[in-house]
Amino acid sequence: xxxxxxxxxxxxxxxxxxxxxxxxxxxxxxxxxxxxxxxxxxxxxxxxxxxxxxxxxxxxxxxxxxxxxxxxxxxxxxxxxxxxxxxxxxxxxxxxxxxxxxxxxxxxxxxxxxxxxxxxxxxxxxxxxxxxxxxxxxxxxxxxxxxxxxxxxxxxxxxxxxxxxxxxxxxxxxxxxxxxxxxxxxxxxxxxxxxxxxxxxxxxxxxxxxxxxxxxxxxxxxxxxxxxxxxxxxxxxxxxxxxxxxxxxxxxxxxxxxxxxxxxxxxx
Amino acid sequence: xxxxxxxxxxxxxxxxxxxxxxxxxxxxxxxxxxxxxxxxxxxxxxxxxxxxxxxxxxxxxxxxxxxxxxxxxxxxxxxxxxxxxxxxxxxxxxxxxxxxxxxxxxxxxxxxxxxxxxxxxxxxxxxxxxxxxxxxxxxxxxxxxxxxxxxxxxxxxxxxxxxxxxxxxxxxxxxxxxxxxxxxxxxxxxxxxxxxxxxxxxxxxxxxxxxxxxxxxxxxxxxxxxxxxxxxxxxxxxxxxxxxxxxxxxxxxxxxxxxxxxxxxxxxxxxxxxxxxxxxxxxxxxxxxxx
Numbered sequence: 001x002x003x004x005x006x007x008x009x010x011x012x013x014x015x016x017x018x019x020x021x022x023x024x025x026x027x028x029x030x031x032x033x034x035x036x037x038x039x040x041x042x043x044x045x046x047x048x049x050x051x052x053x054x055x056x057x058x059x060x061x062x063x064x065x066x067x068x069x070x071x072x073x074x075x076x077x078x079x080x081x082x083x084x085x086x087x088x089x090x091x092x093x094x095x096x097x098x099x100x101x102x103x104x105x106x107x108x109x110x111x112x113x114x115x116x117x118x119x120x121x122x123x124x125x126x127x128x129x130x131x132x133x134x135x136x137x138x139x140x141x142x143x144x145x146x147x148x149x150x151x152x153x154x155x156x157x158x159x160x161x162x163x164x165x166x167x168x169x170x171x172x173x174x175x176x177x178x179x180x181x182x183x184x185x186x187x188x189x190x191x192x193x194x195x196x197x198x199x200x201x202x203x204x205x206x207x208x209x210x211x212x213x214x215x216x217x218x219x220x221x222x223x224x225x226x227x228x229x230x231x232x233x234x235x236x237x238x239x240x241x242x243x244x245x246x247x248x249x250x251x252x253x254x255x256x257x258x259x260x261x262x263x264x265x266x267x268x
Numbered sequence: 269x270x271x272x273x274x275x276x277x278x279x280x281x282x283x284x285x286x287x288x289x290x291x292x293x294x295x296x297x298x299x300x301x302x303x304x305x306x307x308x309x310x311x312x313x314x315x316x317x318x319x320x321x322x323x324x325x326x327x328x329x330x331x332x333x334x335x336x337x338x339x340x341x342x343x344x345x346x347x348x349x350x351x352x353x354x355x356x357x358x359x360x361x362x363x364x365x366x367x368x369x370x371x372x373x374x375x376x377x378x379x380x381x382x383x384x385x386x387x388x389x390x391x392x393x394x395x396x397x398x399x400x401x402x403x404x405x406x407x408x409x410x411x412x413x414x415x416x417x418x419x420x421x422x423x424x425x426x427x428x429x430x431x432x433x434x435x436x437x438x439x440x441x442x443x444x445x446x447x448x449x450x451x452x453x454x455x456x457x458x459x460x461x462x463x464x465x466x467x468x469x470x471x472x473x474x475x476x477x478x479x480x481x482x483x484x485x486x487x488x489x490x491x492x493x494x495x496x497x498x499x500x501x502x503x504x505x506x507x508x509x510x511x512x513x514x515x516x517x518x519x520x521x522x523x524x525x526x527x528x529x530x531x532x533x534x535x536x537x538x539x540x541x542x543x544x545x546x547x548x549x550x551x552x553x554x555x556x557x558x559x
Contacts, residue, residue: 021311051419122315132344185549187490195526213482231479
């Protein structure tokens with residue numbers, strides 16, 4: 001890999017790092033990875049590995065105080081390693097997935113160490129408050145952006161630039177049936193992401209809807225987009241029906257709608 | 269102080285306020301609030317002691333500048349300190365909180381500012397819940413799975429489609445949340461009708477999400493048994509047998525099994541789970557049980 005390629009990837013990692021906490025327009029493997037493919041001149045592999053990681057990490061996000069594996073560095077390093085090893089083959093994708101999962105965890109631990117730097121922003125902001133100048137707070141943001149950028153740009157450059165050749169050598173040593181097994185195993189991993197999603201969405205009696213979607217795709221062979229559109233129409237219809245039912249229930253007793261809602265909750 | 273007096277005129281007569289004669293904050297200010305939220309977000313300046321407060325005050329600053337234009341330094345310092353207290357919500361939903369806060373900051377007297385703190389604290393939790401379940405999880409997952417379907421075939425339209433769906437909805441809600449939050453003000457939070465509307469949005473998006481989830485399991489989880497048993501010299505392919513019962517039965521059962529496991533397993537063991545599946549899966553594949 002040329003230095004300029006490693007530098008471009010590092011800059012992209014830095015920008016995505018800022019975006020993840022600021023504009024929040026990229027954040028996900030499928031939006032972060034493809035550009036690495038473009039930089040390295042292998043768009044197809046970039047797309048396939050990014051989509052694989054997207055499915056594996058679906059439903060993962062920083063919430064409720066739980067820090068997730070660092071999907072940004074994970075995706076960027078995983079995509080780089082897929083492309084620089086054997087490209088869009090089963091082995092290449094397997095190597096990318098293995099590298100992405102490992103690096104994402106390591107990077108998460110590493111970034112945790114730097115969390116203390118941000119505590120300084122609170123002290124600084126309190127000082128600025130005493131000036132009474134509202135826009136003085138912008139300065140904290142500029143420094144925070146620079147910090148956020150370097151946080152991932154520097155480690156990404158080091159890993160991407162120095163690991164490319166090494167991974168290829170390691171792959172040559174590993175027997176091919178292990179790599180093939182690894183690629184079969186990574187086909188199971190989307191189940192992890194999807195099951196996490198389930199824990200967040202399966203409130204109340206949602207099983208019939210899950211089975212409906214499953215059967216629509218396996219038996220009817222529908223793609224995700226048609227299933228989404230059908231279910232949207234279905235959900236709207238259901239919502240209207242429930243509203244009519246609610247109104248019928250409400251007429252005898254004129255109570256506030258709020259109490260009804262809490263009882264109804266997820267009773268779809 | 270003089271600013272307070274000026275505003276008091278408007279407050280004494282609620283009718284003039286309703287007609288909009290008293291409104292100081294313009295669309296331009298609200299646009300500035302939106303842009304600051306869009307660019308700086310809430311996360312880059314997160315600290316343990318005040319969470320996302322620095323991001324919040326950064327976005328609100330254009331409004332505060334207007335409201336406290338004629339106020340003394342003491343009032344401005346107090347306003348800054350007030351908005352630097354703990355705030356924790358979700359990015360997309362915070363657009364609406366910013367809009368509502370702007371409305372309250374504008375219409376309250378200097379000695380009524382506890383209302384600002386109370387409304388912010390009251391909204392940040394519930395709106396974070398909506399933000400997380402609708403924008404972060406459901407829409408992100410649907411956009412991601414539609415995109416992944418194309419990207420797995422090497423089609424660049426995948427990430428582009430995902431980007432457009434995800435950001436179209438997210439940015440739309442962030443922007444119109446800021447504008448509507450200001451225009452509807454406190455009324456929006458307090459009326460039961462609005463709570464119903466929000467509940468309806470959650471219900472519809474959860475339902476769509478779960479149906480799509482079912483489709484995703486069938487599409488993306490790949491578990492195929494390679495073992496064949498010989499009974500009376502006839503080779504029985506187990507996978508063909510399973511497919512006869514229900515196509516993709518194993519992916520469905522395995523995903524449901526993991527779902528049940530998550531409710532018992534602390535989230536910190538998730539990494540071990542992923543590595544466990546990779547290792548056991550690799551071994552089973554090497555033994556020819558999985559293909």
